Amino acid sequence: MNNTATNSKRQLWKFHGGIHVPDNKEQSSRNSIEPAKLPSCLVLPLKQHVGSAALPIVEIGQRVLKGELIAESTAFISAPIHAPTSGIVTEISDALTPHPSKLASACITIKPDGEDKWIDIAESKTNLDELTLDSLAEIIGNAGIVGLGGATFPSSVKASTKNINTLILNGAECEPYITCDDRLMREHAEKIINSAAIIKRVLGANECLIGIEDNKPEAIAELQRVVSKSGHSGIDVVTIPTLYPSGSEKQLIKILTGQEIPTGSRPTEIGIVCFNVATAAAIYDAVTSSRPMISRIVTITGDGVKRPCNIEALLGTPISELIAQAGGYSDSAEKLIIGGPMMGFTVETDQLPLTKSVNCLLVVSESEIPTAGPGMACIRCSECASVCPSSLLPQQMYWHSRAQNLEKAEEYNLSDCIECGCCSHVCPAQIPLVQYFRSTKTAIDEYNEANAKNERARLRNEARTARLEKLDAEKREKSRLKKEAMQKKKAAAAAKAAAEEGGKTPEEEAIEAAKSRVAETSEASKPRNTENLTAEQQQQIDQAEARRKADSAEPSSASEEK
Ligand code: SF4
Numbered sequence: 289m290n291n292t293a294t295n296s297k298r299q300l301w302k303f304h305g306g307i308h309v310p311d312n313k314e315q316s317s318r319n320s321i322e323p324a325k326l327p328s329c330l331v332l333p334l335k336q337h338v339g340s341a342a343l344p345i346v347e348i349g350q351r352v353l354k355g356e357l358i359a360e361s362t363a364f365i366s367a368p369i370h371a372p373t374s375g376i377v378t379e380i381s382d383a384l385t386p387h388p389s390k391l392a393s394a395c396i397t398i399k400p401d402g403e404d405k406w407i408d409i410a411e412s413k414t415n416l417d418e419l420t421l422d423s424l425a426e427i428i429g430n431a432g433i434v435g436l437g438g439a440t441f442p443s444s445v446k447a448s449t450k451n452i453n454t455l456i457l458n459g460a461e462c463e464p465y466i467t468c469d470d471r472l473m474r475e476h477a478e479k480i481i482n483s484a485a486i487i488k489r490v491l492g493a494n495e496c497l498i499g500i501e502d503n504k505p506e507a508i509a510e511l512q513r514v515v516s517k518s519g520h521s522g523i524d525v526v527t528i529p530t531l532y533p534s535g536s537e538k539q540l541i542k543i544l545t546g547q548e549i550p551t552g553s554r555p556t557e558i559g560i561v562c563f564n565v566a567t568a569a570a571i572y573d574a575v576t577s578s579r580p581m582i583s584r585i586v587t588i589t590g591d592g593v594k595r596p597c598n599i600e601a602l603l604g605t606p607i608s609e610l611i612a613q614a615g616g617y618s619d620s621a622e623k624l625i626i627g628g629p630m631m632g633f634t635v636e637t638d639q640l641p642l643t644k645s646v647n648c649l650l651v652v653s654e655s656e657i658p659t660a661g662p663g664m665a666c667i668r669c670s671e672c673a674s675v676c677p678s679s680l681l682p683q684q685m686y687w688h689s690r691a692q693n694l695e696k697a698e699e700y701n702l703s704d705c706i707e708c709g710c711c712s713h714v715c716p717a718q719i720p721l722v723q724y725f726r727s728t729k730t731a732i733d734e735y736n737e738a739n740a741k742n743e744r745a746r747l748r749n750e751a752r753t754a755r756l757e758k759l760d761a762e763k764r765e766k767s768r769l770k771k772e773a774m775q776k777k778k779a780a781a782a783a784k785a786a787a788e789e790g791g792k793t794p795e796e797e798a799i800e801a802a803k804s805r806v807a808e809t810s811e812a813s814k815p816r817n818t819e820n821l822t823a824e825q826q827q828q829i830d831q832a833e834a835r836r837k838a839d840s841a842e843p844s845s846a847s848e849e850k
Pocket residue numbers: 665666667668669670671672673682683686711714715716717718719721
């Protein structure tokens with residue numbers, strides 16, 4: 289099959305695999321976005337994003353205003369947290385959050401005072417024409433904006449990238465049931481297009497492509513209408529075929545540009561930046577109104593709620609109160625899923641807060657989404673590999689994940705798994721493949737973290753040993769110098785005493801002793817057999833001496849004779 293398709297305006301490409309699933313979007317997409325009621329309390333996890341957790345800068349009992357910074361970013365990949373409404377900080381402690389691990393994490397709890405009073409934000413101070421790459425990234429970073437498509441990667445990191453050719457806005461929203469981006473595009477098309485124009489200009493991108501699946505005709509029409517009316521050039525609203533998971537970043541890039549992102553690389557490395565349409569809208573609010581990220585639109589849907597809808601709610605709002613606003617649970621409600629049916633995860637309680645990553649609360653009946661069984665033996669049909677959009681071998685990854693062979697699982701590029709769930713969906717043996725992959729990835733992260741921790745401890749220990757050795761060497765040198773100084777001092781004192789007594793100094797005594805040793809040696813080396821000679825002996829000596837003299841005078845004449 290040709291791997292390209294033709295769009296009305298431009299060529300499209302096809303990614304490997306993917307599946308067609310019933311989209312079930314009409315339940316929640318009919319009505320406009322509703323504002324949420326002010327909640328009874330707000331619980332704000334310090335880690336609602338990829339990267340390091342934010343650090344609280346408020347105390348229990350402190351009054352805060354809407355939009356006030358309550359926890360600051362702690363690293364390049366991190367994001368701050370702001371108070372979603374005015375009120376009192378009542379707790380800073382661990383609480384349950386909507387996370388697949390089901391573990392508690394550090395949160396700030398605010399009791400709203402009902403006034404919903406804003407801090408004094410610098411209203412529209414930014415001169416859009418003077419916005420630079422650095423100032424845009426700073427505004428986005430200070431506003432705590434993260435990817436709202438579910439990835440929650442801090443947007444300031446992407447926005448600070450140079451050498452970008454293509455800006456992509458992701459309006460695909462391919463996951464079944466979810467319609468928050470669809471409603472946003474229909475109702476706030478101008479905001480999205482204006483944001484696209486700002487980001488495109490600041491990044492220096494040549495084009496902006498807005499990819500939307502063809503099951504959202506109203507959103508496509510509205511964005512196209514706004515683009516034509518706005519006069520912004522280089523912005524193209526591109527209709528793409530509905531195929532799950534076309535909204536995944538790498539797959540959307542492939543569809544729109546034909547480019548593949550290599551394993552371990554980011555799109556920015558090939559000159560592409562991709563933002564979700566809701567993230568682009570949040571960037572516009574931050575740039576034009578200094579508004580931090582304090583709310584998000586969430587879809588509340590499924591047979592298990594009485595009135596499926598989309599609500600713009602304050603971050604930290606209890607999920608139970610959002611479901612109540614959606615009419616409450618219906619009689620068929622069986623399971624609460626955070627996210628969609630493909631990539632979401634089931635939770636056992638609704639006493640959890642809304643966070644930046646939660647785009648959908650799906651309440652389903654057992655018949656709507658049956659609980660997966662324990663799974664049977666793999667029959668090696670390779671269906672999983674044929675639908676995998678990352679071109680992986682899920683069957684092999686499953687065996688190694690099951691055996692907890694992390695190294696082998698990594699060899700099969702487990703890190704490239706986008707956890708889309710296509711493999712689990714088609715597996716005839718009903719093996720919960722994606723669950724294995726998630727837990728193995730967590731195990732690999734923990735293993736790597738433990739290794740990194742050990743390495744840090746080793747380096748700390750080496751540094752400590754080196755520091756102690758240096759201190760020891762310095763101590764020894766100091767002691768040697770001190771000893772030497774003492775000896776000199778002693779010698780000087782002795783010299784002084786000797787001089788005062790008229791005697792000789794130790795140096796003078798040493799020199800004299802040396803001289804007398806030399807004299808004794810030279811005396812001893814003199815010949816000893818020339819004294820007390822007899823007359824006969826003396827005569828022999830004299831004769832020998834005379835011969836020696838004669839011999840030394842004769843050689844020249846002797847040689848002349850020859
Ligand atoms: S789809 Fe299921 S049964 Fe078939 S090869 Fe993959 S894991 Fe095995």
